Amino acid sequence: xxxxxxxxxxxxxxxxxxxxxxxxxxxxxxxxxxxxxxxxxxxxxxxxxxxxxxxxxxxxxxxxxxxxxxxxxxxxxxxxxxxxxxxxxxxxxxxxxxxxxxxxxxxxxxxxxxxxxxxxxxxxxxxxxxxxxxxxxxxxxxxxxxxxxxxxxxxxxxxxxxxxxxxxxxxxxxxxxxxxxxxxxxxxxxxxxxxxx
Amino acid sequence: xxxxxxxxxxxxxxxxxxxxxxxxxxxxxxxxxxxxxxxxxxxxxxxxxxxxxxxxxxxxxxxxxxxxxxxxxxxxxxxxxxxxxxxxxxxxxxxxxxxxxxxxxxxxxxxxxxxxxxxxxxxx
Numbered sequence: 081x082x083x084x085x086x087x088x089x090x091x092x093x094x095x096x097x098x099x100x101x102x103x104x105x106x107x108x109x110x111x112x113x114x115x116x117x118x119x120x121x122x123x124x125x126x127x128x129x130x131x132x133x134x135x136x137x138x139x140x141x142x143x144x145x146x147x148x149x150x151x152x153x154x155x156x157x158x159x160x161x162x163x164x165x166x167x168x169x170x171x172x173x174x175x176x177x178x179x180x181x182x183x184x185x186x187x188x189x190x191x192x193x194x195x196x197x198x199x200x201x202x203x204x205x206x207x208x209x210x211x212x213x214x215x216x217x218x219x220x221x222x223x224x225x226x227x228x229x230x231x232x233x234x235x236x237x238x239x240x241x242x243x244x245x246x247x248x249x250x251x252x253x254x255x256x257x258x259x260x261x262x263x264x265x266x267x268x269x270x271x272x273x274x275x276x277x
Numbered sequence: 278x279x280x281x282x283x284x285x286x287x288x289x290x291x292x293x294x295x296x297x298x299x300x301x302x303x304x305x306x307x308x309x310x311x312x313x314x315x316x317x318x319x320x321x322x323x324x325x326x327x328x329x330x331x332x333x334x335x336x337x338x339x340x341x342x343x344x345x346x347x348x349x350x351x352x353x354x355x356x357x358x359x360x361x362x363x364x365x366x367x368x369x370x371x372x373x374x375x376x377x378x379x380x381x382x383x384x385x386x387x388x389x390x391x392x393x394x395x396x397x398x399x400x401x
Contacts, residue, residue, distance in 0.1 A: 095344050095377040098315040099394055118401070124352035126314075129359060150357075153314070155348055160397030164390075167315050167346060183314065189391060259398060266395040273388050 100167040101265055102184050104209070105194035106202025107173035110222045112154045114194060114252035115168045118259055119156025123170075127152050128180070151177045153184070168262075171206070181209055190265040191217040194252065197230055200238045207241060216269040218246040220261045224253055312347050312362045317377045319344040324373045333364055334373075341374060 103111045116123045127150045151172050158166040169184050171177075185191065191210050195203035203219065210217040219241055230238070232247055241247065246268050250257045312318075320341040324330055330338070333354075340353055351361040368374035 093319060093321065093375060095317045095319050095375055097377065097390070098317050098346055099390070100315050118398075120401075124349060126348045126351040127357055129357045153348070155314075155352075157346075157349070158398065158401060160394065164393055164397065165317070165344075165346070166394055166397065167348070169314070169348075186313070187315075189394065259401065262398050263395065266391055266398065270388060270391045270395070273391070 094162060096163050096165045098165050098167060100169055100184075100188050101262060102169050102171060102181075102188045102191040102215075103194060104171040104181075104191055104206035104217075105222075106196070106199060106206075108199070109194045109196045109202060110224060110252035111170035111173070111194055113224075114192070114220075114222075114250075114258045114261065115154060115156040115170055117253055117255045117257075118158065118262065119168060120159060121157050123154045123156045125152050125154050151180055153180070178205075178209075185210070185213060185215055188215060190269040191215055192261055192265055193217055193219045194222055195219060195235075195239070196222050197235070200235065203239055207239060207245075216265065216272045218248055218261065218264050218268055220248050220250045220252075220264075222252045223249050224251050312365060312376070314348040314358075315346045317344045317346055318350065318365055318369075318374050319376075320368070320374050321372070325371055330373075334368055337361075337364055337368060338373060 103114055105111050112123055129150055153172065154170040156168045158168070160166060169188075171184060172180055191206075193203050193206045193210065207217070207219070219235070219239060221235055236242070236247060246264050248261055248264050250261050252258055318341050320338040322342075324335075324338060327335070336354060337350060340350055345353075347358065347361060347365060350365065351358045354361060365374060365376075369376055
């Protein structure tokens with residue numbers, strides 16, 4: 081739900097609703113490329129400091145010392161209108177930042193699992209993550225080199241995803257192609273409304 | 278952006294050369310606790326008490342004249358999220374910044390919202 085925390089003293093002090101789509105995939109799959117091709121801004125990077133244990137820091141003792149690390153999140157923005165903004169968040173590529181995914185996925189309308197046909201196996205972990213949390217996702221096969229050498233059935237078999245999960249081919253560098261991926265995610269999320277898990 | 282954390286707030290603007298956590302007096306927990314990556318924040322036109330604001334608070338007030346997410350504020354200021362959350366929570370408590378939670382679990386309940394997102398993405 082939404083909550084405005086202070087009295088709005090000016091009528092034009094509207095605060096938009098924000099929604100997000102998570103773009104996941106292994107290192108080098110093209111996540112930031114996809115975000116950048118549709119974002120209205122050059123993808124931004126924000127950084128969170130974390131302890132080695134993977135929790136948000138509670139205390140500054142030791143901060144910036146050996147026991148902390150920085151996780152970078154890249155994201156883009158699509159302003160739909162003055163009342164609605166869509167954010168696209170890329171997941172951190174490194175496996176050791178898995179714990180960040182919960183915050184990223186929380187409240188997301190859906191997700192893209194971007195895979196590179198040369199390294200299909202990098203998609204497994206993300207597929208498993210979204211399946212477990214019942215977050216609607218599509219698998220997007222990034223064919224940026226133009227050498228898409230597998231059939232859809234082969235990719236589905238290799239990734240062990242059934243027909244209920246949409247699978248799309250894309251070129252993450254191409255704006256229209258990336259837009260089509262996002263459209264598919266939103267349509268898939270809509271199709272899941274009212275469907276019992 | 279690949280600004281090293283040690284360079285934070287040290288740029289052509291020649292701002293104060295201090296560690297991020299000094300700016301928030303070592304606090305790592307925002308007083309006002311519900312700030313997420315996509316929470317929208319927007320400053321009111323003029324602070325309730327501008328003289329009592331720090332330079333960093335004032336920077337955030339300027340940045341948020343247009344609504345932005347917490348993540349965007351952190352990115353534009355090259356500051357760690359945890360620090361920006363503390364600074365924003367100060368401003369929210371003062372009534373200088375208003376906020377709106379990200380839409381949570383929109384998929385579970387709001388077909389109308391999803392339709393708007395779909396139409397919006399198709400139109401870009």
